[in-house]
Amino acid sequence: MKANLIRLGVDIGGTFTDVVLEKNGSSFSTKVLTTYAAPENAIIQGMHQVCAKAEIEPGAIDQIIHGTTLATNALIERRGAKTALITTEGFRDVIEMRTESRFEQYDLNLNLPEPLLPRQMRFTVKGRVDANGNVLVEIDKSEVETVVDQIAEAGFESVAVGLIHSYLNPAHEQLVRDVLAKKLPDVNVSISSEVSPQMREYERFNTVVANAYIKPLMASYLGRLEDRLCEEGVRCRIFLMHSGGGIISIQNAADFPVRLVESGPAGGAVFAAHIAARHKLDKVLSFDMGGTTAKICLIKNQTPKTSRVFEVARTYRFKKGSGMPISIPVIDMVEIGAGGGSLAYVDTMRQIRVGPESAGSEPGPACYGRGGERPGVTDADLVLGKLDPKNFAGGSITLHGEKSKSALMAHVGQALEMDPVEAAFGVAEVVDENMANAARVHAVENGEDLSEYSMIAFGGAAPLHAGRLCEKLGIERLLVPPGAGVGSAIGFLRAPFSFEANRSVYMKLSDFDSQKVKTLLCDLKREAAGFVRTCDEFSEILSEFKVYMRYSGQGWEIPVELTEEQAMNPDAVAFQVRFEDDYTKLFGRPVAGMDVEITVWSVNATTPSEKVEPVAATDGADTLVVNGARQLYDPATAKFVDAQVVPRDEMEEGQRTAGPAVITEEETTIIVPASRNAIRQPDGCIDVVTKE
Structure with missing residues (x-):
């Protein structure tokens, strides 16, 4: 990447849009309220504000890095395109049957989340590929054409194609795509062998459906954004932050919008990792609290923990299994509805609850004076003296303390016979304890002791609550970096260009084929590097190799990292040693005498990360x-x-x-x-x- 570029980072959140401009080593930032109807308007407004601070014209900007919650919100609110699914005969109801696991075992009235597409929007075709990629039943092109005619007649805007075992042999999906392209050239098409070429049909089908569902929306938004920026004289390239913590081109983002689902929080984790490296911290709890949600992420050895499956829109108290699984590379974090705008109420058990419903920016918490009548966390913070009513968001919003007290009394205090201060304290303690519990569970699931960790807090609301959170978690050190209020947007400017390519090819170590493995990893390396080259033509590209392994008979795998030497000269013994080392770290000991399986292969291509100069910390001898x-x-x-x-x-x-x-x-x-x-x-x- 060229030095001395003028770069703009933009993060659209549920309440605020954060904008950061970097010029010659100096940083200029602002927060503006998100404009839901046309999110690009808030970007233009914020861009003009930071350009004025930097004393430049918008046309001088060399690069824009953008992250957004629009994809996530479209899935949560079910306001995507009219979408059809074409799948293999007999598998029409996979996305409704899910995995048949119960996320709340003892709830007799448990309701499973509705699938993204109802049954009448799901179509089937004959043709069958087996678990080894061999064709058992050829697909009938004329039958596909008949199904496509039905889709055309119904007026669908987007089509997802998910056929059984297509991650091993995509030929049938490609044929369906070709028929769709010929008969319906104006309809968006997503095929699972490109969006998520991994085993487990429920996760794969759900991911390709989600991609198709939000594809027209995101393509429209990105097109409008480009047009608006051009009108303002901005001619530079626009890049998007993806969920895995890297940057992709706007065209790749339009093709695979499902990879943007956690883009904002991913930027925050990159920002926290950058601060951890600067302070030489190997164990960090990243705490990002904005206006709508709070995000918690474990960062070890200055690298955020990653995963290849995560859930969107959990419907049952944020429990695992109650949301929509998305099978893409993602930074692993816990996200709960505990932001400044999260609304408080008293439930039927006379307990204070906070979130997940949020006041957002329209109308916002009661103290904004924009028509909101229900109390949010920001109202509680104001009553407790944490906020200056005349200097909120840089003085751009005047807060109304009396409106906060009235809302707290109406929705919390009267029901529990509390005064406004007691009600505010109750709301603050509940939201802090919710976040502390989420952090504890996340740490236990990963075998970590939080007392050994330091916290890095950012986001507009996190520094208000981080000190109390550290007390609850027994964490002794908290760092609040410069620009904490716009941390995710800064993280976009620290992220490398990267793309992770995955593929499911089942193989036992007892049947290890070194040449097949080398060919597979070389193909993935070339595929991932090709995406990165569309963003950066000149930088060095590094490759990171990972395989997902398990003992035979186990249901889930653990990620095992490989060096380039191990990947390019694969050896079954070396793979076994790496797996047993990582398995022992997680579970205490290996299992003797059992064969080991590899299910997923992954290569992440990335440009080198920004160099970090370490800080010589001071113990603060001077009292201010x-x-x-x-x-x-x-x-x-x-x-x-x-x-x-x-x-x-x-x-x-x-x-x-x-x-x-x-x-x-x-x-x-x-x-x-x-x-x-x-x-x-x-x-x-x-x-x-x-x-x-």
Whole structure:
């Protein structure tokens, strides 16, 4: 990548759109309310604001990196295109039958989520490929044409094609695609052997359906965005952040929009990994809390944990199995409906609940004064003294404390006989405990002890809650980096160009075929590198190899990383050793005498990551003396206390502020609990540590 480029990072969230511009080593940022009807309007508004700060014209921008929640929201809200599925005869109901697992074992009234497409939108064709990729029954082209005629008559806008075992032999899917292209040239088509060429038909069919469902919407949005930017004189290339933590071209994003489903949170994880590398931290809990959701991610050795399957729109208390599984490379994180706009209420058991419903930006929490009547987390934070009503979002929004108190009383206080402060404290504690529980479960599922971790907090609301979260989790160190309020957008500018290619080819180590393995990995390496070259023609491309392995008879695999030497000169013994090492780390010991299977092969092509200069940390010997103070509710003593108010830009390197304190900046506020000190590190990070 060329040096000294003027780059723009844009993150569309559920409440705010964050915009960051980097020019000659300087950064300029802003937050504007997301415009749901036309999200590109908020981007243009934010772009003009940061360009004015940087004293440049929009036409001077060299590169735009964009991440968005639009794909996720379209799936959650079921407002995608009118979509049809063509599948193999006998498999019409796979996306409705799911895996038949019960995500809540003892709920006798359990309702499974509705499939994305009802039965009348699912069509079948004869033709069958077996589990080895051999054709058992040839597909009948005339039958395919008849089905396509039915789809044309019904007026579908998009078609997903998912045939059994097509990840091994895509010929039948390709024939269906060719017929669709000839008879319906204006209809979008997605085939599972390109979108997600992996085993397990429920996950694969669901992924290709999701891709087809949001493809017209995303193509329309990306086209409008390009046109609007051109009208503003911006002629540079636009790239999209994908769920795996890298950047792809706008054309690849339009073809595979399902890869954008977690793009915003992925940018945040990249941002946190960059900070972890700067401070030489090997165990980090990334905490990203915005206006709509909170995201928690484990980062080990400065690398976010990744997965190849995740769930969108969990419907039952965020339990695994209650959402739509999407089978794509993704940064592994827990996402819960606990943002600044998450709405609070009292349930039938007289318990305070928060989220997942959010006030978003339209109308927003009650304190925004935009018509919202129900209390959000931001209302509770305002009543507890965490927010300055006259300096929220850089002063662009004036908050109304009386509206917050009225909403809290109407929806929480009256039902539980609490005053507004008690109601606000209850809401804040519930949302903090929800996030703490999510972090604990995520750590246990990955065999990690959070007391050994440091936290990196970012997003507009995270620094308000991170100190209390650390107290609950027993985490001693919290870092809040510069630009924390727009952390995901900054993360986009730190991400490499990358693309991960996957393929399911079943193989036992007892039947290991070295030449077949080498050919497969070389093909995947070439495929992934081809996508990266569409973004960057000149940079070096590195390859990362991974295989998913399990003992024979097990239902799920673990990811095993390979060096390039092991991938290009594959050996069954080396694969066995790597698998047993990783299996032992997860489960304590290997299983003797059992054969090992490989189910999925993966190659990630990536440009080199940005070099990170380590920071020489300071212990904060100088105490900062401030005159300003305000009343802040202390959850440890359940009363208001005098807290120092410190403008972040007035803290100098090495200066220490004792809690309770409020550290203010334009895009967020850092709450330092009474149990902690805050130290400004040389790179501008605020280091919140336990008092000795």
